[in-house]
Amino acid sequence: MESFKKYISPGAWFSMEYPAVWSEFEDSEGSFLFYNPDEWTGNFRISAYRSNTADYGRESVRQELKENASATLVRVGALDCAYSKEMFEEGGEYYTSHIWITGVDDVVFECSFTVRKGESVAEAERVIASRIVTALLVSALSQLLTGVPSS
Numbered sequence: 042m043e044s045f046k047k048y049i050s051p052g053a054w055f056s057m058e059y060p061a062v063w064s065e066f067e068d069s070e071g072s073f074l075f076y077n078p079d080e081w082t083g084n085f086r087i088s089a090y091r092s093n094t095a096d097y098g099r100e101s102v103r104q105e106l107k108e109n110a111s112a113t114l115v116r117v118g119a120l121d122c123a124y125s126k127e128m129f130e131e132g133g134e135y136y137t138s139h140i141w142i143t144g145v146d147d148v149v150f151e152c153s154f155t156v157r158k159g160e161s162v163a164e165a166e167r168v169i170a171s172r173i174v175t176a177l178l179v180s181a182l183s184q185l186l187t188g189v190p191s192s
Contacts, residue, residue, distance in 0.1 A: 048073070055089050055148060059141040059168050061189060083156040085165050090149045098144020118170025128158060141169055 047060040047177040048065055052074075059065075059075050063085070072088040091181055094100070105123035106112050112125040121144040135158035143150050154165030 048075075050089060053188045057087070059085070060164065083154050083160065083162070083165060085168060086151075086153045086155075090151075092149075095147055096152065097147045098149050101144050101149040102142055112142075115141075116176050117143070117166050120145070120169065122169070139165065141165075143169065 044061040046061050046065075047056055047058050049056045051187050060077070062077045062079065063075040066074045066076050068086055071090075072086055073106070075087075076083065077084040090101075091097075099121075100129040102114075102121055102123045106114060109123065109125055112123040115122050115124040121141045122141040122146065125140050127138045127140070129138070136155055137160075138153050139162045141150075142150045143152070150169075152169055154162050156162065
C-alpha cells in the first residue's frame with residue numbers, strides 16, 4: 042500500500058496528501074513542486090488561488106474552457122476539471138505537461154504533471170482525485186458546521 046505525506050500550504054488554508062516518495066520544493070511564490078528524486082516519474086506542480094467570490098472555483102473552470110481552445114472538461118475523482126496538455130522538447134527529450142484547472146467554492150487549483158512524452162499521469166490524478174478533494178471537502182464541511190475556516 043502506498044504511503045503519503047501531508048503538505049500544508051503557507052497560511053494553512055489548504056492541505057493535500059502526496060506520495061511519500063516525492064519530495065517537496067517551493068517552485069515560486071504560491072507554486073509548489075513535488076517529485077521523486079530517486080526515480081523521476083514526473084514533476085507535479087500545484088498553485089492555489091483564493092477569492093472572496095463563493096463560486097470562484099467553478100467559474101475559473103468555465104473560464105478556462107472558454108478561453109483555452111485545447112481544454113476539455115474531464116472528471117478526476119469528484120472534481121470537474123479543465124484539462125489540457127502542452128508538449129515540448131528539452132535537451133533532446135520530449136515531454137508533455139498535463140494541466141488541470143479545478144476548484145471548490147472560493148479556491149482554484151492549477152495542477153500540472155510533466156512527464157516524458159507518452160508516460161502515465163496516474164500518480165497526479167490520484168493526488169488530484171482523492172487527496173486534494175478530501176482536504177478541500179473537509180475544510181468546506183468544517184466551515185459550514187462551525188463557521189470557522191479550518192487549517
